[in-house]
Amino acid sequence: xxxxxCGGKAAxxxxxxxxxxxxxxxxxxxxxxxxxxxxxxxxxTRQEKILVAVSGGKDSLSLWDILQxxxxxxxxxxICLGIDEGIHYSSESQRLTEAFAVANGLKLHVVxxxxxxxxxxxxxxxxxxxxxxxxxxxxxxxxxxxMNRVARDLGYDVLATGHNLDDExxxxxxxxxxxxxxxxxxxxxxxxxxxxxxxxxxPLCRLYERExxxxxxxxxxxxxxxxxxxxxxxxxxxxxxxLNRLENDRPGVKLSxxxxxxxxxxxxxxxxxxxxxxxxxxxxxxxxxxxxxxLCSFCKMTDxxxxxxxxxxx
Ligand code: AMP
Ligand code: FES
Ligand code: ZN
Ligand code: ZN
Numbered sequence: 001x002x003x004x005x006c007g008g009k010a011a012x013x014x015x016x017x018x019x020x021x022x023x024x025x026x027x028x029x030x031x032x033x034x035x036x037x038x039x040x041x042x043x044x045t046r047q048e049k050i051l052v053a054v055s056g057g058k059d060s061l062s063l064w065d066i067l068q069x070x071x072x073x074x075x076x077x078x079i080c081l082g083i084d085e086g087i088h089y090s091s092e093s094q095r096l097t098e099a100f101a102v103a104n105g106l107k108l109h110v111v112x113x114x115x116x117x118x119x120x121x122x123x124x125x126x127x128x129x130x131x132x133x134x135x136x137x138x139x140x141x142x143x144x145x146x147m148n149r150v151a152r153d154l155g156y157d158v159l160a161t162g163h164n165l166d167d168e169x170x171x172x173x174x175x176x177x178x179x180x181x182x183x184x185x186x187x188x189x190x191x192x193x194x195x196x197x198x199x200x201x202x203p204l205c206r207l208y209e210r211e212x213x214x215x216x217x218x219x220x221x222x223x224x225x226x227x228x229x230x231x232x233x234x235x236x237x238x239x240x241x242x243l244n245r246l247e248n249d250r251p252g253v254k255l256s257x258x259x260x261x262x263x264x265x266x267x268x269x270x271x272x273x274x275x276x277x278x279x280x281x282x283x284x285x286x287x288x289x290x291x292x293x294x295l296c297s298f299c300k301m302t303d304x305x306x307x308x309x310x311x312x313x314x
Contacts (some may be wrong), residue, residue: 012214014306015251023218031066031067034203036072041189043201050074051156051198054100054108056159058223060162061100065221067160070105074160076101079146081139082120085229088295100222107133109154111146117302127305134230138301145298148288151198157191159278162201166209170239171255172261179283185270188262194280198286205253209240236274 001010003022010020019027037043044050044078052067054060054076067074070216078097083089094110101108114120119127121142125135151159168187175183192198202211216223247254280289283296290296295303 008278012211013220014208014211016208016255017252025213027218030062030207030211031209033070034063034066035070037189037206038201039202041201043190043203044072044199046072048073048157049155050063050158050160051109051147051154052076053143053158053162054078054225055162056095056097057162058207059164059167059204059212061097061214061221061223062219063160063162064099064100064106064215065104065219066215067203068106071281074106075152075156075257076106078108078110079143079149080110080112080114081142082112082114083122083135083228083230087226087229089224089226089229092226093210094237095096096222096224100133113142113146119305124301124305128301136230137233139230141298141301145286145288145296146181148197149286152196152287156176158199158201160203160226162204164204164207164209164214165213166240166243167236168202168205169243169258170236173239174235176261184261184265188265194258194289196282197289201260206207206258208254238281 001013001020002008003010003025004019005025006022008022008024008247010024012022013020050067050072052064052074053058054064056078064076066073076097078094080090084091097107098110113124121139122135123311124142125138128138147159147161150156165289172184172201174186175187189202191200215221243254243257280291282288283290283299287297288296288298294300302308
């Protein structure tokens with residue numbers, strides 16, 4: 001297989017794009033694609049301050065690397081969840097994220113959930129009915145809340161996460177199986193900001209997980225190989241496997257599933273639900289938008305578990 005650009009030996013072959021590239025041209029092609037998506041979906045400009053949520057995994061570290069190479073002003077945010085499970089998951093991913101920041105001269109904010117709120121994510125999960133089996137839903141709630149809080153308190157214009165196409169297609173697949181209109185309405189490359197809440201963007205949403213893996217490896221990015229120990233048999237992993245089987249038989253189907261969804265929505269597929277999104281209002285304690293009458297889910301949880309007095313909100 002030969003590189004389409006220079007005719008040299010190809011390092012990556014992408015059947016879904018009928019495109020093979022050598023290492024050098026692949027490492028140029030990926031940032032070029034990301035730049036194209038940033039502009040196409042009007043994610044942010046070079047004048048705006050970007051906060052990248054970095055987990056220490058290949059996607060978010062690569063995203064930070066790409067944004068830096070493209071000349072955007074992007075600082076990092078690492079949230080230490082306190083997940084150990086015998087493999088030092090959180091401390092190891094924090095170490096790798098900090099090492100990346102130092103090596104590249106980048107600014108990293110670190111939020112330690114235990115220091116900030118008095119308990120780790122697994123402890124929180126254990127103490128709420130939400131986490132009877134696994135801490136993932138509590139974890140997601142806490143991560144979202146903290147990302148929003150830090151972005152708002154520190155004055156960032158936009159919050160970027162490392163979700164890739166496989167993540168987005170699996171989420172879409174799950175939401176489609178249940179026709180979850182509210183989720184389908186909100187899922188996409190850009191979630192516009194509201195007063196007090198930064199815009200959220202996913203610059204890698206059109207890149208296959210395999211493409212991000214190849215980027216991280218060819219760039220020599222040192223990332224955490226382990227998945228979160230609680231995520232092993234999550235439904236989303238199962239959906240990803242199903243979609244990979246489809247993709248194997250029909251290269252490109254994952255991308256077209258996602259893109260045709262975005263197009264259908266642009267054409268008004270969920271127009272009658274847009275009202276629902278407009279009904280969010282600010283949580284009386286933390287100010288983040290919520291659809292519930294009183295406190296938002298995060299504040300309800302911290303309230304119930306008696307950690308509210310240690311909550312530091314700006
Ligand atoms: P996940 O929900 O683990 O698939 O992660 C999706 C995205 O959320 C990642 O690509 C990161 O941008 C962000 N993220 C996940 N975990 C963390 C964390 N502990 N700290 C900061 N950002 C995170
Ligand atoms: Fe949150 Fe696994 S439970 S990352
Ligand atoms: Zn080449
Ligand atoms: Zn709240």
